[in-house]
Amino acid sequence: MDKQLLALLVCPVTQSKLIYKKEQQELISKAAGLAFPIRDGIPVMLENEARTLTAEERLEK
Numbered sequence: 001m002d003k004q005l006l007a008l009l010v011c012p013v014t015q016s017k018l019i020y021k022k023e024q025q026e027l028i029s030k031a032a033g034l035a036f037p038i039r040d041g042i043p044v045m046l047e048n049e050a051r052t053l054t055a056e057e058r059l060e061k
Contacts, residue, residue: 001038011036012045033058 001020009018011029018036019028026035027043034050035057036043044050 001041001043005043009043009045013047028053028057030058 001022006018006020006027009027010016011018011032011034013034014029014031016029016031019030020026021028021035024035025038027038027045028035029050030053032050033053034047035053036045036050038044
């Protein structure tokens, strides 16, 4: 994931910062409680494509 692109991206729901999870290939929005997938190196920033974070994931730093 390109660091410059990551710096520009925000959650489409809350406009908050995103956390990049390389192993899961996801961008995490703690504020929205969503994980946006990265497919073939392209972030899919659609709410209906995101998965809901578990309670445990919401508490992780």
